[in-house]
Structure formats: structure tokens, C-alpha cells
Amino acid sequence: MSKDQELLEELANSEYEYGFSTNIDTEILPPGLNEDTVRFISAKKNEPAWLLEYRLKALKHFLTMETPDWQNFNFPDLNFQDISYYAAPKKKALASLDEVDPELLETFAKLGISLDEQKMLSGVAVDVVFDSVSVGTSFKGKLAEIGVIFCSFGEAVQNHPELVKKYLGTVVPATDNLFAALNAAVFSDGSFAYIPKGVRCPMELSTYFRINAMNSGQFERTLLIADEGSYVSYLEGCTAPRRDENQLHAAVVELIAMDDAEIKYSTVQNWYPGDKDGKGGVYNFVTKRAIAKGRNSKISWTQVETGSAITWKYPSVILKGDNSSGEFYSVALTRNRQIADTGTKMIHLGKNTKSRIISKGISAGHSHNSYRGLVSIHSGAVNSRNFTQCDSLLIGDKCGAHTFPYIEGKNSSSIVEHEATTSKIAEDQIFYLNQRGIDNEKAVALIVSGYAREVLNKLPMEFAVEAQKLLAISLDGSVG
Amino acid sequence: MLNITNLHSSIEGKKILKGIDLKVNAGEIHAIMGPNGSGKSTLASVLAGKAEYEVTEGEAFLDGKNLLEMAPEERAREGLFLAFQYPVEIPGVSNINFLKTALTEIRAHRGLPELTSKEFLKLLKDKQELVELKSSLVNRSLNEGFSGGEKKRNEILQLAMLDPKLAILDETDSGLDIDALRIVASGVNKLRTENNAFVIITHYQRLLDYIIPDFVHILYDGRIIKSGTKELALELEEKGYDWITQHETGTV
Structure with a gap:
């Protein structure tokens, strides 16, 4: 065996070490959701008893819940018993890029995505992902030196159970909503990060991991903790269109910022939106919530949403610490038959808390784009402030833009502003x-x-350029 | 350079241009005058390729190329520039980014490479002085919150940057105070060479005190009914448009 080949082999095998694909292609659970399903998942992941308990409790609650009816779209016909909850449906690997939808390839080319990445994203068998693995490993080492923990959720459960136990479900309780309950019961994997006191994370987390993070499944779980005085910027997703056989995606993201800590969380979501009639697209039903727990803590959500047949999510901030602040910057673009019902909740609890909401909806084709937001000023949140700006851009005359702003004010010292165009x-x-x-x-x-x-200005530089291209490409052919 | 023959155009079935003939050579300045509704701005829009106007008859060539077969952006790349009567505002798009994008497209069409940022900024600075436009305006969103005079000067700045063969100024003088008028006119005079040409559409004679045209045409009811030199503009100013309309009625 030549040296190169050895190296490749080693790299290919080393991927398994990180738990991204351990054995999953051999074991597929038949569709259905009950206690056994949850026990099976938990056992497969070798989870401690408390986590199994947590999952079972969530399941119990889930089974009592009704589907929501307040959203601005018709709830799709979902049968939760038809889904396989421990299935890593083995994607049929294509032999070469020649077998991939040319339209998809064109998009990749426009986005400037490397050939290897193109193959990964479109499900072509790849010989080696040399760059991402080696780069990924060396960055992990660097992060470990300064005490930053950044790993898959499964690894965190094994290696840092005390942290997971302490924070899991504290921001998004398992009982929060139907999809949060489902996720809590059956979550597959996801990401975990802990930034220790006073550490400023020197790199954007996840940039270099985007390929590896791809297979974390349809019930992703993310938990990020920024301890006192720390800072972290986290990037989720990728601009390349991602095809997936799983129609329902119900992720949960929890962010926790202690005193003087800051978390910046950026998302670019471009899941498969379905065909021109919206058939086959992903339902992206995500619960994202942050707590600005400590004094002077800061949370900033930035999202660029262009994919999925239905996007339904409200990245929110609980402003608990005095002087804490929350931001939400969003661009949601819908076209063809896509639907987006997205926005944020800013819950002001602490004194002098500030929040800022900038939402930009773009609707084209026959799509519907809704902004739904809640600004809630509680009685203790004296001198708190909110500014909301909510703009809609319509392209063509068949699409819709809707705005549902809710404002609750429980003290007279606070100021809430809302602008809409x-x-x-x-x-x-x-x-x-x-x-x-x-x-x-x-x-x-x-x-x-x-x-x-x-909004684009709020994204990390590289991401912003990609996002700008993505917007342009997504609108290709929508006008004129 | 520009060769228009028997050009007819209508909008929503209504005939506006009813047979325009016009020939503009390199190095020339032509003024087109006429009362409101005579078709002056329609002529500009048709040449630039605005979709609402249907060309029912006739031809228009720019340096031997058939303008009417080209998309608006192709006409622009071929060297046709329209200074708009009402420049539109585009929020969030910086003037400078817009200028760079436009210049890059037009240069690419001419087989020229994209300017480096340094070269571009140098060019911009030179041209900015020409139209006495404040630097702060090039960093602002395109035309957003600009005064009427600033918008018109910004049109001339674009003209200077894009260096077209043929520039059509559609009532650039409307709404300008005397200082702005002088600045716009002096910009045009400085940009004038023997290789380019200008068509100046105006309602009033006063702009022509500053930009001396080689030819003046009077447009009335969709036709050029009289052509002459700059004296024609003065005569028109003195006698008013009634003179022309009576004159026209008289000849029919």
C-alpha cells in the first residue's frame, strides 16, 4: 500500500473516532414512536440514566400534546408514527458528480464551493475529506488549550455529563412546545460548546466543521454556554443547498450567557425547499432560545433563511440579567410555494434590559412570509427598551407578506418602538x-x-459574502 | 452616430411618437425642445429601451447597431446613456458600489479589465470634482435623501464615470437652481469631446445659454416639426410654443 493510500485510509477511519457515523448504517429502527424507541436510542448512545429519564419524560409529555393551530399556514399532514427515529437512512452514494442534478451543480459553482465539498453535499461518495478533517482536528487542539469545549452533543454527554445535566432543557424545557418535546425525546446528536470564564473564543466556531456537522440528523440538539466574561461567535449551517431525505427537521438550540458574557449566533439556512409546487421540501420547525442570564450579558441572533418548504422558528432571548441585551437580525427569503413564519421573542425581566429586532422579509413567487414577534416587558424590567423594525419586500403580485407583532408592557418606565414598512x-x-x-x-x-x-452586515465577513450571493441566486428568475 | 428613421411608438395603444427622423454625429450637441406632452421624454425612454413603450415602426441605430433589438443593459453597454428626469432611489445600495458595478459591466463589454479599488477611487475623485458633488454623497445610498439638484448632479457624475458615446439628458435642468444649472452645464461642456455626442431634452431655453447646441429640434405631437441652430431656441423662447403650434396648424 502506498504511503498516500495509508494516509487516506487512516483519515477515513479516523472519522469514525468522532462518532459521526458509528454503525448507523447497519441498524435502522422501524418507524414508530414509543418508550422502546426512546430506550433504544438512549442505549445506542450509551447514555446515563438521568438522560434516559429526561427523554422518557419528554416523550410522555409529547404524547399528550396537540398540534398547534396559531401559525399562519396550514399544518402539514405529519404522522409521527411514520417516522423512523433511529434511522440513518443510508443514502445511496452516487458514483460521480455526473449523476447529480445539473441545476444543483450550477448553484454550487455560483457559490464557489470546492469540488470535494460539492460531492459531500450532493451525496457523492468522496475518497477523502483531507482538509476538513485535518483542519478540524488541529483547531480542536487549539481550543482545548484555552479550555474551550467544542464537540458533538453525544461526546459531551460522555465526557462532560455534569455540564450537560446542569444546563440541558433549562432554556427550552422539554414541555415547551410539541417539537421541543419531540426533540427532547428522540434527539439524535448536535453540538455542544462551553466557553470558560474570561475566555474570548479566538475563532468562529463551526466554520471548519460544516461538512462533518452535516449528518447530525433531523433532531439536532445544540447547547452553548458562555461563562462569565467570555465571548463566542457560532456559525450554523451553510449556504449550499442541502438535500435531505428527512422531511421533518425539529432542532432545539439553547444558549446561556453568564455575567458579562456575549454569544453571537449566526445561521444560514438553505435546506431543500421542494420543487416549484413545494413538494418534497423540508419542514424546518426549530426552537431556538437564549437566556442572557448574567448582568451585562449579550445575545445576538443573526439568521439568513432561504431554504425549506416551511420555516417555522423564533430565535428568542430571555433578558434575565440586569443591563443585558438581546438582538435579532433576520433575512427570510421565500419563493415558489415556500412558507416562512419566523421572528423572535424578547422577554425583558431584568432592569435596563435592551433589545433590538431587525427583520427583513423578501417574498417572491407564490410564497408567504410572516414576521411574528413578541416583545414582553415584565414589571421588574424597569427602564428597559426595545426597538423593532420589520420590513417586507414583495417581488411580483402573487406572494404575501404578513406581520404579527405582539407587545406586552407591564411597567411605565420602559420604551418600545415599532416600525414597519x-x-x-x-x-x-x-x-x-x-x-x-x-x-x-x-x-x-x-x-x-x-x-x-x-442584517448581512451582522454576519461574519466570509459568511456575509456567501449569504449575499445566496440571496441573489435564490432570486434568480424571480423577476423580469 | 445615432440614426433614427421614421420612429413610431405607442404606450398602452396610445400613439406618442409619430415618425421621428434624427441624425446625430460624433462631436455634436443636439437640443430637443417642445411643449409638454409632445413626446420628448418618450423619445428618450424608447431609445433607452423602457419596456412599456412599444415601437410600432421605424429604426434606431447607434454606430450601425440596431438599438431596438437590444435589451436596455446592452444599449447602455454599447454606449447609450440616459440622464433621468427623475432618478430613482435605491435604499441600502451605496452610490459607490453601484458605480463600481455599472462601470465593471460596461468595461467588461468593452473588453477592459475591472479597475482596482485604487484606480476606481482615483477616477471617482476626479469625476466628482467635475460635478462638485460632496464626497459624503458617494458613500450614501443611491439617490436616497438626495435633493433634486444632488440627484441631477449624481446623474452627471455617472455620465462622467461611464463615459458613453451618446448621452441623452432628459430635462436635466428641470428643478435646478441657477448654481446647480451652471455646475451641470459646465460638467457637460468638460465631458464633451469630438468622439461623443449629446442629445439635450429641455422645455426651456435657459440650459442652452450654458450648453451651446449645434442643432435645435422642435418636437410637437410626436414629430420633429422644425430644426435649426441655436437661434431657433431663442426665437422659440421669445415667441412661445403657441407660435409653433399655430405654425404647425397653418402648414397642415
């Missing part, structure tokens, strides 16, 4: 840009990136 891309704007030599596609991209600029 709805606009259309005017033909005049496109013609003006055409007249300066810019074609329709670029004109729309320019107008939309201008519209979303305030």
Missing part, C-alpha cells in the same frame, strides 16, 4: 440599473442586498 421592487429601479449596463439578475441582487444590508 412594505415595499416592492419597482420596475423603475430595475430599469434605472439596466440603463447603467447592469442586467436584471444583477439588478435584483443589488437591490435585495441593499435591502438586507443591515
